[in-house]
Amino acid sequence: MSKISVAVLGATGMIGQRFIQMLEDHPYFEIEGLYASERSQGKRLGDVLKVRDHEYLDDTMDRRIETMDISKIAKNCRIAFSGIPSDLAGPTESQLAEAGVAVFTNAGSHRMDPHVPILIPEVNPDQFEAVKDQPTYNSTGGYIVTNANCSSTGIAAPLKAIDDAFGLKQVFVSTYQALSGAGYPGVPSLDAVGNVVPFISHEEEKMESELAKMLGTYQRGEFEFAKFKVMANCARVPVVDGHLESLVLDMEQQPTLEELERCLVSFRGEPQRLELPSAPVQPIIVRKEDNRPQPVFDAMAGRPVRARGMAVTVGRLRQSNGYYKAFAMSHNTLRGGAGGSVLNAELAKAKGIL
Numbered sequence: 332m333s334k335i336s337v338a339v340l341g342a343t344g345m346i347g348q349r350f351i352q353m354l355e356d357h358p359y360f361e362i363e364g365l366y367a368s369e370r371s372q373g374k375r376l377g378d379v380l381k382v383r384d385h386e387y388l389d390d391t392m393d394r395r396i397e398t399m400d401i402s403k404i405a406k407n408c409r410i411a412f413s414g415i416p417s418d419l420a421g422p423t424e425s426q427l428a429e430a431g432v433a434v435f436t437n438a439g440s441h442r443m444d445p446h447v448p449i450l451i452p453e454v455n456p457d458q459f460e461a462v463k464d465q466p467t468y469n470s471t472g473g474y475i476v477t478n479a480n481c482s483s484t485g486i487a488a489p490l491k492a493i494d495d496a497f498g499l500k501q502v503f504v505s506t507y508q509a510l511s512g513a514g515y516p517g518v519p520s521l522d523a524v525g526n527v528v529p530f531i532s533h534e535e536e537k538m539e540s541e542l543a544k545m546l547g548t549y550q551r552g553e554f555e556f557a558k559f560k561v562m563a564n565c566a567r568v569p570v571v572d573g574h575l576e577s578l579v580l581d582m583e584q585q586p587t588l589e590e591l592e593r594c595l596v597s598f599r600g601e602p603q604r605l606e607l608p609s610a611p612v613q614p615i616i617v618r619k620e621d622n623r624p625q626p627v628f629d630a631m632a633g634r635p636v637r638a639r640g641m642a643v644t645v646g647r648l649r650q651s652n653g654y655y656k657a658f659a660m661s662h663n664t665l666r667g668g669a670g671g672s673v674l675n676a677e678l679a680k681a682k683g684i685l
Contacts, residue, residue, distance in 0.1 A: 334361035335685060337410040337676075338432075340423070342396055343367040343379045345515040346414035346437050349669035351376065352385045353637075354412070357673075358608050359680055363407050364397050371396040381515045384572075399423065405430035409685055412672055413438055416514075428465070428473035433685060435476050435672040442477045442541060446552070449479050449545050451671065452607070452678045453600025453614050454491045458549045459682060476675050479545060480537045481667030482506045482565060485574050486659050487545055488614055488643050492598040493591070494546060498583030499559040504538065506565045507575040509626065512663045513567065523569045534565040573626030574663045580655040588648050591655065592617050595645055607677040609670055611642040618646035624660035631662060640665030641674070 337354065341347035342365035354362050371379060377392035397403075404411055404427065411427050413420055413436035420438030427434050441447045446465045448458040462474040479487060486504060493499060508531060510517035522528060543556040568575075586594070595615045602610030611633035618624055624632075624644040633642035640662035649656040661667055679685050 335359060335410060335680070336361055336363040336408045337412060338362075338364050338366055338404045338408045339412050339414070340366050340399065341414035341416070342376065343371045343381075344414050345381050345511055345664055346668045348376075348380070348382045349664045350412045350414055350673065351391060352382060352387070353609060353665075353670050353673045355388055355391055359677060360410065362394075364404070365394055366399045366404070367396050369398050372398045401426050401430060405432050409433060410435060410676055412436075412669070412676070414669065424475055428467040428475050429471060431467075431471035431473045433472075433474055433476070433676070433679065435478075435676045437478055437668050437672055439477070439480065439537065441475050442479070443544070444475070445554070447475050447477055448549070449477050449541055450675045450678075451479060451484060451487050451545060452602045452610070452674055453598075454487045455545050456601040456678060458545075458554075459678065459684060461549045461554070462684065464552050476679070478668070478671035478675060479541050480534070481512050481663035482508060482534060482574055482576065483538050483541045483545070484667040484671055485643055485661030485663070486576055486578060487542060488598065488600070489578075489595060489645055489657075489659055490542065491546060492594050492615065493580065493582070494557070494559070496594045497586050497591075499580060500583055501559060501581035502542070502561045503579040504561065504563045505577045506534070506563065507568045507570070508534075508565060509570040509572050509574055509663055510567065511572050512574065518567055523567070526569065528567040529564075531565045531567055535563040538563040538565070570626045572662060572664060573630030574661055574667065575624065575626060576659045578657045578659060580657075581653075582655060585653070588650060592648055602674060602678060605678070605681050607674060607681060608637055609641060609674045609677055611638040614642055616642050616644045617648070618644055620646065624658060626660065629660045632660075641670050642666070
């Protein structure tokens with residue numbers, strides 16, 4: 332079976348290089364080109380390497396960066412994986428879709444567009460139908476699919492499982508977000524070391540709106556947002572990778588903690604049923620230890636090997652005063668970034684939307 336040619340946009344950035352990591356020896360996709368700004372033209376990937384916890388193949392390290400060329404990408408690639416900054420992503424991704432490219436993006440420029448799904452395949456695969464209402468889908472075959480903000484992604488699957496089983500009324504979330512979520516090189520060291528920064532621009536608003544969109548429905552050409560309320564507080568902490576999030580949940584039903592744990596552990600989505608390459612066998616892992624999850628132990632949760640960093644770890648399930656409390660941990664540049672978009676593209680292939 333011939334592989335689908337793909338482009339990686341923003342190949343000199345952290346998310347771009349996570350895309351390259353996820354796409355090495357991929358069973359469905361083959362990298363046609365690595366693209367970035369003019370100042371990186373001709374450089375080897377090895378010359379601009381930022382990911383420090385993955386050993387790339389020698390051939391990958393020797394690949395050359397090219398200047399962004401929409402006509403070339405449209406001619407040679409069916410898919411573009413976008414890791415470019417949001418201010419550039421908006422027009423670039425629209426032009427690629429108009430040229431017939433399926434764009435799977437980590438940027439936030441199009442997340443709240445009327446026919447663009449914010450997709451997490453375990454959570455809202457039915458919302459993939461929204462791309463068919465994008466004007467470019469029927470004219471050129473191009474479309475845009477976004478993944479969620481990295482902090483939204485980390486709790487979306489647990490919230491989906493709980494809402495389906497017991498009903499959610501209110502969600503209170505506080506985040507402890509890794510430095511890599513700010514892009515490379517993250518937050519200046521004098522701001523980060525030994526410190527907690529209790530503000531991340533627009534993060535709380537993104538969480539509150541994106542989760543409502545993802546956990547809602549798409550019917551008759553419109554998104555209907557979920558009815559439960561989300562209230563977020565977001566902070567940056569001196570951790571390299573892995574977002575830890577505390578949850579306080581108000582539910583319609585009052586399950587036992589054993590029922591709640593069983594609901595999370597047994598949760599499976601369409602990627603697991605389809606056995607997609609980057610899908611973790613168990614998308615939500617529950618830890619029973621008092622001091623888990625932690626970034627150093629749980630950010631890379633997930634199996635098989637291709638799905639490392641793609642599972643969400645939940646721990647410290649508690650009940651107090653009619654509310655339920657927990658912590659959730661996810662890898663922000665894998666599950667919450669490049670890996671999420673690659674899994675979205677795998678689902679598109681399985682659904683025949685490529």
